[in-house]
Amino acid sequence: MGSGKILKISGPLVIAEGMSDAKMFDVVRVGEKKLIGEIIEMRGDKASIQVYEETSGLKPEQPVETTGEPLSVELGPGLIETMFDGIQRPLEAVAKEAGDFITRGINVPSLDRTKKWNFKPVVKLGDKVVGGDVIGVVQETTIVEHRILIPPYVEGEITDIKAGEFTVDYPVCSVKTKGGSIQEVMMMQKWPVRKGRPYKNKITPEEPMITGQRIIDTFFPVAKGGTACVPGPFGSGKTVVQHQFAKWADAEIVVYVGCGERGNEMTDVLMEFPELKDPKSGEPLMKRTVLIANTSNMPVAAREASIYTGITIAEYYRDMGYSVAMMADSTSRWAEALREMSGRLEEMPGEEGYPAYLTSRLAEFYERAGKVVCLGGQERIGALSAIGAVSPPGGDISEPVTQATLKIVKVFWGLDADLAYRRHFPAINWLQSYSLYMDTIRPYIEKNMKVPGWPNLVSDAMRILQEEDELQEIVRLVGLDALSEGDRWTLDIARTVREDYLHQNAFHEVDTYTSMQKQYKMLKLIMDYYTLGKEALDKGAYLSKLESLPVKDRISRVKYISEDKINEIDDVYEELRVQMDSLMGEGA
Numbered sequence: 001m002g003s004g005k006i007l008k009i010s011g012p013l014v015i016a017e018g019m020s021d022a023k024m025f026d027v028v029r030v031g032e033k034k035l036i037g038e039i040i041e042m043r044g045d046k047a048s049i050q051v052y053e054e055t056s057g058l059k060p061e062q063p064v065e066t067t068g069e070p071l072s073v074e075l076g077p078g079l080i081e082t083m084f085d086g087i088q089r090p091l092e093a094v095a096k097e098a099g100d101f102i103t104r105g106i107n108v109p110s111l112d113r114t115k116k117w118n119f120k121p122v123v124k125l126g127d128k129v130v131g132g133d134v135i136g137v138v139q140e141t142t143i144v145e146h147r148i149l150i151p152p153y154v155e156g157e158i159t160d161i162k163a164g165e166f167t168v169d170y171p172v173c174s175v176k177t178k179g180g181s182i183q184e185v186m187m188m189q190k191w192p193v194r195k196g197r198p199y200k201n202k203i204t205p206e207e208p209m210i211t212g213q214r215i216i217d218t219f220f221p222v223a224k225g226g227t228a229c230v231p232g233p234f235g236s237g238k239t240v241v242q243h244q245f246a247k248w249a250d251a252e253i254v255v256y257v258g259c260g261e262r263g264n265e266m267t268d269v270l271m272e273f274p275e276l277k278d279p280k281s282g283e284p285l286m287k288r289t290v291l292i293a294n295t296s297n298m299p300v301a302a303r304e305a306s307i308y309t310g311i312t313i314a315e316y317y318r319d320m321g322y323s324v325a326m327m328a329d330s331t332s333r334w335a336e337a338l339r340e341m342s343g344r345l346e347e348m349p350g351e352e353g354y355p356a357y358l359t360s361r362l363a364e365f366y367e368r369a370g371k372v373v374c375l376g377g378q379e380r381i382g383a384l385s386a387i388g389a390v391s392p393p394g395g396d397i398s399e400p401v402t403q404a405t406l407k408i409v410k411v412f413w414g415l416d417a418d419l420a421y422r423r424h425f426p427a428i429n430w431l432q433s434y435s436l437y438m439d440t441i442r443p444y445i446e447k448n449m450k451v452p453g454w455p456n457l458v459s460d461a462m463r464i465l466q467e468e469d470e471l472q473e474i475v476r477l478v479g480l481d482a483l484s485e486g487d488r489w490t491l492d493i494a495r496t497v498r499e500d501y502l503h504q505n506a507f508h509e510v511d512t513y514t515s516m517q518k519q520y521k522m523l524k525l526i527m528d529y530y531t532l533g534k535e536a537l538d539k540g541a542y543l544s545k546l547e548s549l550p551v552k553d554r555i556s557r558v559k560y561i562s563e564d565k566i567n568e569i570d571d572v573y574e575e576l577r578v579q580m581d582s583l584m585g586e587g588a
Helices: 089-096 213-218 238-248 263-272 303-320 331-344 356-369 400-406 417-421 438-448 454-478 483-502 514-536 541-546 551-556 568-586
Strands: 003-010 013-017 024-029 035-043 044-050 065-072 072-075 116-119 134-139 145-149 156-161 164-167 171-179 182-186 189-192 202-204 229-230 253-259 289-294 322-331 370-373 382-392
Touching: 013 024, 024 382, 044 303, 072 303, 116 171, 116 551, 134 156, 134 171, 156 438, 182 454, 189 213, 213 454, 213 483, 213 514, 229 238, 229 400, 238 253, 238 322, 238 382, 238 400, 253 263, 253 303, 253 331, 289 303, 303 322, 303 331, 303 356, 303 382, 331 356, 331 382, 356 382, 356 551, 382 400, 382 541, 454 514, 483 514, 483 541, 483 551, 514 541, 514 551, 514 568, 551 568
Parallel strands: 229 382, 253 289, 253 322, 322 382
Antiparallel strands: 003 013, 003 065, 013 044, 024 035, 024 065, 035 044, 072 189, 116 134, 116 164, 134 145, 156 171, 171 182, 202 370, 370 382
């Protein structure tokens, strides 16, 4: 390990000299308290270090030691249900050792070295293995089976394999490589966070990620292995959208990164998730969740690392063949950390002071998402979906972080302050948002989801919402009386689509989640209501009678029918037909 000494301190940036032995992105220990930092620039023997801890009290001439290793995370059993900070320090273990606030220079292992896990091998002596092969399993939680993988780039023959209770750093397997050396494999492996984990090849994401949020699943779906962004002003519900996604999306593993968010929001997640039940298993949601908390009062440089820590853990579970959803809330705070460090390095600023490499850094992050054929001899498909929240100042989506993100991601859920002020949540604007996955996931939906005619139903509903926007312009200019009865009926149905279908209460025990089958029945009921109403008007029925049909109340309450009783929607449909037939008879 080489060492140098501090030359200059500027907030979280420390310049050290005498660092000729160090390399770019090496982790270093700074000062007498051994604060953890990372080299982000080298000039001769001078190194610029971003320190991931509070730098008050540091002085020039204090020592700086390099570890010779890049910033890495520990991957193995024990990640699920644990809450880490931005550089993977387990917050519960830190609290036990140092109290409620992280003591500077504290060095706690990321994975518990004392806990024993029951390792069950799935290979035997003499088996040939390659990087990415599963050698055994550990039941990490009641929901998640943790597959122990041969590290990438290791290949050979198994000369020893154990079964039983072991700690994560105990060698459970030995592999004789082609060169004749013996490589010991533990349940834990380390991986540098800035380097994407390898895979065989990427494949096109064609399966939708069902979230139970009607506006997302119906109009703006994201594929498993896809990327999405949620920009919106303060108070428009970004965090709730991401919480809903984390709770209900049909991903097997969830990694939630609170990057620069308020501490009370992370506390909400911590309090809620253990109490929420996973819709598939009935177990608490924490049993399949990893939380990374880097709140706004933690040192700014650690925000930059938190996103990479999160996506590396997500890639690890993807390599096991799982479908993983990663939430980053919010990438704007991460970009602000980049901007601060760039300013302290005296780099040439780009637009609005952000560094010129902002777009390429964002692209590097989102490119690590995708659906892949995993490494190894066994055929496994894994998917990693990345959903990033963006917090543009004043809700202005023309600012650099939002624009850079929109160039990269394929789904845009644009949150609207006007909708939020009208208490319409999720406040996703249906006229501005888009999804580029619609065509790729359509065959999967038609083949596997028992929703006949779904694409036509969705496009008809969207057409009504677009017509409403045009008709509202006429109403504002000349009043409602200028519209024909057919147009007024369209406005009435558009309101039904907005208020009874798109509006969804995240805090209602039934309305918080809607399965695809229930979404299909709900939307079909509303669209049949529209079609039959048009038919009744053509046959001479009065619009006033059509608008006051008793079944209208039942249609508006359909969203509160629980999943185990969705056949009751068919009864509402029957009632609709009877009342419409009666109205058409009167008209005739």
